[in-house]
Amino acid sequence: MTEEIGINQLKRRDFLRAGLVFGAGAAGLAAGYAAVPDAFARAVYAAKTSGVANDRLLVMIQLAGGNDGLRTVIPLQDPRLHDLRPKLAALSVGQALPLNDEFGLNQNLKSIKALWDQGKVAIVEGIGYPSPSFSHFESIRIWETGDPTRRQVDGWLGRTLAQNYDSFGHPLTGCACGTTDAPGALRDLQATLTVINNQKAFGFTGSGEIEAAVGALYKATPGIYGALFDTAMATARDSIATLRTSQASYQAMADYTDSQRLVYSSKNQLAAALQLASELIVTGTGVKLLHVTLGGFDTHYTELSRHDDRMAYLDSAVGAFYNDLSAHGMADKVLIATWSEFGRRPKENASGGTDHGAAAPLILIGNPIKGGLYGQSPGLTDLDSTGNLKYQVDFRSVYQEILGGHLGADPKEILGAAFDKLAFIKDPAGSF
């Protein structure tokens, strides 16, 4: 693990102590062109008049690499699982946390199981899309754009931003936490979004003149990347100004640190990203659509321990996040939804892992949820010609309910069509 330290710990000598000397002209340029927006204005959710004005939030958790649905929501009674997976099945089934007679959750999803027991978890079985792609990158793009025909280039959340929220000047409306680049789901040429890898490092070191100077540098930049650079810088400065006011008032009310000794790593990056998300939410920064990622689901080998670790990361991070939101009185507003580009092959390989698959279940969590099992499990009998699970529910049915039921946006406008209804939102915001 490369530590993200250094810059702030290095001794800054004369140059920083004195501050950069830019001369009067720089200050003038900076002041004239780069109006730092009023941070407090950001605390108000910005809804377009033509769009929607609800105060609910969405946190999407990407399980990158292709999550094994058969080790997440485990079929307890199907003997074929043991034939297909001699190394993987027995322990998964034996230790599962039963949801009913037929299905159980991975044994490490303890917090999520506790929320299930409270009716706050929806599990949608058999999610996928027609003619599945087994390429990570293609399938991720399909999920991100919400378009299996591969024509759409903007992300489904990016389009939601552009069509429903006035994100201009409100850069935190769409925000990716714990990453250095913008996730495809949030991308749209018309939408502004913020990317914050690590909040401690998200700010300009050195004197205030530095920030003013770069604010002036990144204005009217020529060239094909000019608008991207200028927007990125304006968004960064705006977000930093907002965060400066929020930092003082946030206190985590849950334990985000690892309690378990996990086999392959002791750092749960998802927990850090969700803690940042929590801070952005509870301090009223104006966040609306958040995206975080947990990697490592491409379990082609020694899957047993590796996948169990991923489940534990997911569970401890989500559990802490939910408790934190709850303690801050925000849990009623936040929907947590997982997604992954595909499930995995029912038959295990020689490396004690599984190759790329197709359909898989998807887990949605939070107080807005009407708990229960939705969709339809594909079953292990009727596999497709590639030996994969046949999808039963289009993934856009889930998006549709998130957009319409939870956010009160018009899903058809964003997804381009209507899909089978999945009513997992307890108290739907709209009647789409």
Place this chain on the structure above:
Amino acid sequence: MSIAGPLDTPSQQAAAGPRLPVSRRTVLGAAVGGGAGIAAFRIMVYPRIEELVQVGTAALAGGRGDWISPLGSESARVAHLLRRTTFGATLDDLERAASDGFSKTVDRLLETRPAAPPPLPAAAVTPNGGLNIGQLQLWWVDHMLSSPTPFIERMTLFWHGHFTSDYRKVGLQTPYIYWQNLTWRDMALADMRSMLMRVTTDPAMLRYLDLGTSTGQNPNENYSRELLELFALGVGHYGEDDVRAAARALAGWTEPRPTRTLDVTVDAKNNVVRKYAVYDEPATGTFVANRAYRGGQLTFLGRKDTYDTERVVDRILAQPAAADFIARKVVQHFVAARVDDSYVKRLGSKFRSSKYDVKTLMREVLVSPEFVADHSYRALVKSPTEFMVQTLKALQAPQLSRLAQLSAPGMGQVLFDPPDVGGWPNNEAWISSNSVVARVNFVTAVLSQLKTVPPGTDAPHHLDGVVGQQTAGLLNTAADDHARWFLALASPEFQLK
């Protein structure tokens, strides 16, 4: 407002709107009209930045100005070449290359015998014989800064992002990830057939994409799929049946056998001892016949045959898509993000007829008119590694390489740790609210460590003297050399190549 006037009235300046109300021709005339302006690196005195800059005013869609390409001048073409094919240049390097000229510089880049990297420092090896990843990263950054053949390092980084592996999965107890770096340096300009054979049996790759634990009986598809999708052909040029056939045909390779093993006490309290592999020499995978596929003929990419690894590679390279696939990727990294299909096909066909010789491909790319076309000017975004190493090079501060190593995670490019099997993204993906802050902070940190810097008058030369209005205005008002360097290196101009 006169362009030569000092900016002593900030409020007036701010209210005045667009600066430099001179025609583009005037400015161009001052800068490159005679073809001598920019060529005269360092000879040029530094009276006012306006006499050096060209302000972007050419129209782009959306009303935004474009950079005015200086690539009509030989010296600007040479600077453009070095910016894209090396890890930066000092003004001395630029002067020398400019006096050699473009085509001689291309020859030098391609034909100079690659310099070997120094041996790993003692600090890069742990007491148990494993690798220290931070020291390994630092070793490579140092070599990027000091190598007399930086083009080879640039190509090594390109292949590291293409035939990629990460140290997290490969592990550090064996030297595999280090060997892989040596391999792509050795093969930086080799031929694709040798490279595909080598990547298939590379120990780090055997682990990273699981071929080392696959069997013909019950194959692991991971390597086979990425070989077709990401290394050699691209989506759309193979089917699921081909992934399965190649997975069978390639099975049998295992990690190389160690020279000997070493017993290491990993937990003294509980007396836990583990056997660690020790290798005297870098090695490639071992083929174990009884792990291989023994089911006879397979149909792969439309032909039924008895396939082994060589035949799989040859069948892949028999597809016209293979040459275009690599040519396209090279273009996106070295020429422009938006790629013209006919250009790719032209390069692909030369690549194929050269028996997939990478040196031939790179020469064709660098001497192609597209490489120095006006629309290729600043058409690429520097990766974090390029940006950081070029910054240190420009400031002649190789001693600060550790700052580059420590700052990498915040910018999204950690050496030996790509985000996924697709390697690093490029161009637009490097621009985000997070990364602009991280890049600015890197420049701040570097300058904070330097008591003295090269003359501030040198700084705009690293931007070809082509800067936007804002950058020009700020450079003109910078009070000292630190500020001038800060502005030049933190500017959007310097993030581009």
